[in-house]
Amino acid sequence: MFGRPKTIQDGLARTRQSFFGRIRQLLAGSTLTPEAWDELEELLIQADVGVDITTELVEDLRRQAEAGKLRTPADVDRALRERLIAMLQQGAPSVVDEPRLLTVILVVGVNGSGKTTSIGKMAYYYKQRGRKVILAAADTFRAAAIDQLKIWGERVGVDVIAHQPGADPGAVTYDAIRACQARGADMLIIDTAGRLHTKYNLMQELAKVRGVAAKQVHRAPHETLLVIDATTGQNGLAQARHFKDTVGVTGIVLAKLDGTAKGGIVFPIVRELGVGVRFVGTGEKLEDWAEFDPQLFVAGLFDQNGNE
Amino acid sequence: MFENLTEKLQAVFDKLSSRGRLTEADVDAALREVRLALLEADVNYKVVKAFLERVRERAIGAEVVRSLTPAQQVVKIVHEELIATLGEGAKLNLSGPAPHVIMLVGLQGAGKTTAVAKLALRLRKQGQRPLMVAADIYRPAAIHQLEVLGKQLDIPVYSEPNNRRPPEICANAVQHARKAAYTVVLLDTAGRLHINDQMMAELEAIKAKVQPAEVLLVADAMTGQDAVRVAEEFHRRVGLTGLILTKVDGDARGGAAISMRHVTGVPIKFLGTGEKPDALEEFHPDRLASRILGMGDVLSLIEKAEQTLDQQRAMEMGRRLVSGEFTLEDFLEQLHEVKKLGPLSQLLDMIPGMARVSKDLAPDVTEQQLKKVEAIINSMTKEERRRPEIINASRKRRIARGSGTTVQDINQLLGQFRQMQRMMKQFGKAPKRGGLFSMFQ
Incomplete structure (x- = not known):
């Protein structure tokens, strides 16, 4: 939160100095030793990629190496990158930039994943790109959540539509859509209360918010973003599954990628649910926000210019 | 995948012929499954490695207790080692002069x-006078x-205007607490990256200024x-x-708990279990170990039931849940009791094997829903309550009129009830196959 603005590369620098940097070192040798395969497995698992994908990748690469298709560590390195990139390239592209009168983005996630901060940064991002953005404070549950969003609204310079704490999130959404139409805003971003995906009633409430948007604006919400904390382990997949079932998540925001966590949980999520990663959050400042690029993400993981 | 750990181990052992004593081959085959299970539970890779070495040492040559299968024996050893790794929970250190x-x-x-x-709420209930300090000036x-x-x-x-730095704020707060005779000061620091x-x-500066007990x-x-x-x-910077x-x-x-405990050696003191202010529980290593292994939280369930129901009713309820003899009549009878226990989904999560299905089957039972369900069941005849399968369309219409609900509501209730009954029955079968439930009895 201090110092220069962070970019996705900076966020990833931390990632590569620790683990993927080591993969690179391992693979920079001249021969493929059995230990190298074990280390490769360890490194992928430690990045939260998950047991299934890790085992599959390592076994597959190993088979190819044994069949003589991959001869050097450099070959393995290249094949691994290709596989990882391909895995992240699934999912329909975002339709946010398609022309329409009002684009509605619904933001959901478990408690503390970083929804409100992400919304502040996203609002700034789109405002910089010439959109007229309004924020809806539909987290009426958590203490002071509305004020938190209002402060972000002031920082960015966009309007925030809010009711009293405890108000119906659906009603807030309705009013916010009306406000967008009245004030000529072309983008509405809805902040919702954090909820564990296992809480049935809270998930139903979210479906209702979605329903209100759908009724008021043609094909809304045009994007439903699930915010996932980069430190999340394998539970991230269960989160994504439930939120997708209930509100039709169309994209992932990977928040807090400026720590030492790798965010490898996006691999199983993207693969199983076919939902792409849209953005990466890398800090607490307005500019700590970047579009997700699979090439860059994976290339960044493997780059050698970390500070190790 | 966790719910099946015992089953998986069972399958592994079925292929092996040895009985009576665990051989190296038995143990290694089993530990491969355990390893996957722990990694899926987010236990750190290195921690898993160290952990499995300990289990392996203990397990090889261990005698299989007569009442257990080899698979159960391994799970038992793993479970015990997990409990040992997690360590005992610990009370807050409130010794020395107040304010703590x-x-x-x-x-x-x-x-x-x-x-x-x-x-703070918990401490106040224990007779303390807590003061909360807002030391997060950033978010x-x-x-x-x-x-x-x-x-x-x-x-x-306690809070101060924005231009003060957190170490000052905290030091001032402690001073204020001393004067105003608060007994506990809770510092809410800003979230930060390690x-x-x-x-x-x-x-570090805050810690140096206020000398916290915890x-x-x-x-x-x-x-x-x-x-x-x-x-x-x-831990390195501030000494947890x-x-x-x-x-x-x-x-x-919650495998992260094992990892954190392993690298810091400090006890897990509390678990946050919900959004309500009283949803803070003391830590019990056996329960978390069961959860990490996917064995459900049988002990928590039993204890929770005991707190609210009398002993006999708890046992009866447990028996009925497990045996699958569960009619709409029982359902109604127990609704009030269940209400005291908390959301049904939370209850089901504590039963082995139910964690995975409970979210789909058992939405949180709210007061309103309970009233509706009660009204519907009250509008049924005794026969209908015992044999819900006889409820046809015309009976449904009658019940709907009688209870002020709709036929849809009744279909929903019956559907949920059938599913639940099926699950209960399935679950009840587990002990016969030597399920984990027996370990807790």
Whole structure:
């Protein structure tokens, strides 16, 4: 939160100095030793990629190496990158930039994943790109959540539509859509209360918010973003599954990628649910926000210019 | 995958012929499955490795108790080792002169502010006079959040204007607490990254100024492999005295708890189990170990039931749940009892094998829904309650009229009930196959 603005590369620098940097070192040798395969497995698992994908990748690469298709560590390195990139390239592209009168983005996630901060940064991002953005404070549950969003609204310079704490999130959404139409805003971003995906009633409430948007604006919400904390382990997949079932998540925001966590949980999520990663959050400042690029993400993981 | 660990181990052992004593081959085959299970539960790779070595040592040559299958024997050893690794829970250290300062630290979004409020409420119930201190001057509206919680719980909050630095604020708060005879001071520090040197230095400064009795790391139960580094770094910089694991009411296995405990050696003191201010539980290693292994939280269920129902009813309820003799009549009878136990989904999560299905089957039972269900069942004849399969369309219309509901409501209830009954029956079968339930009896 201090110092220069962070970019996705900076966020990833931390990632590569620790683990993927080591993969690179391992693979920079001249021969493929059995230990190298074990280390490769360890490194992928430690990045939260998950047991299934890790085992599959390592076994597959190993088979190819044994069949003589991959001869050097450099070959393995290249094949691994290709596989990882391909895995992240699934999912329909975002339709946010398609022309329409009002684009509605619904933001959901478990408690503390970083929804409100992400919304502040996203609002700034789109405002910089010439959109007229309004924020809806539909987290009426958590203490002071509305004020938190209002402060972000002031920082960015966009309007925030809010009711009293405890108000119906659906009603807030309705009013916010009306406000967008009245004030000529072309983008509405809805902040919702954090909820564990296992809480049935809270998930139903979210479906209702979605329903209100759908009724008021043609094909809304045009994007439903699930915010996932980069430190999340394998539970991230269960989160994504439930939120997708209930509100039709169309994209992932990977928040807090400026720590030492790798965010490898996006691999199983993207693969199983076919939902792409849209953005990466890398800090607490307005500019700590970047579009997700699979090439860059994976290339960044493997780059050698970390500070190790 | 966890729910099946015993079954998986069973399959592994079925292929092996040895009986009576666990051979190296038995153990290695079993531990491969255990390893996958632990990794899926987010236990750190290195921690898993160290852990399995200990289990292996203990397991090879171990005699298989007559009443257990080899698979159960291995699970038992794993379970015991997990409990040992998790260590005993510990009470808050409130020795020495008041006010006792408790400092909560952690990453952004771990749940510190909520944990501060829950702890304060708990301490007040124990006769303490808590003061909460808003030391998060960075996150927008964080101070206000604590103030709102303070108002809701009627617990005072100490805060200062924005230009003060957190170490000063905390020192002033402790001084204020001394004068105003508060007995416990809870510091709500800002969330920060363990690698942010400047922010970590701030924590060191706060600690030096207030000499806290406790420095508790608040960590999300959903944390992945990185938990190790987070805990290590916080411990290195500020010397932790305990852990609070939050959001345990979700379906995360919570393997991060093992990792953090392993690298810091400090006890897990509390679990955050819900959004309500009283949803803070003491830590029991056996329960978390069962959860990490996917064995459900049978002990918690039993204890929870005991608190609310009398012993006999608890046993009867347990028997009925397990045996699958569960009619709409029982359902109604127990609705009131269940209400006291908390949301049904939470209850089901505690039963082995149910964690996976409970979310789909058993929505949180709210007061309103309970009333509806009650009305519907009350409008049925005795025969209908015992044999819901006889309820045809015309009976449904009658029941709907009688209970002021719709035929849809009745279909929904019956559907849910059938599913639940089926699950209960399936679950009841498990012990016959030597399921884990027997381990707890």
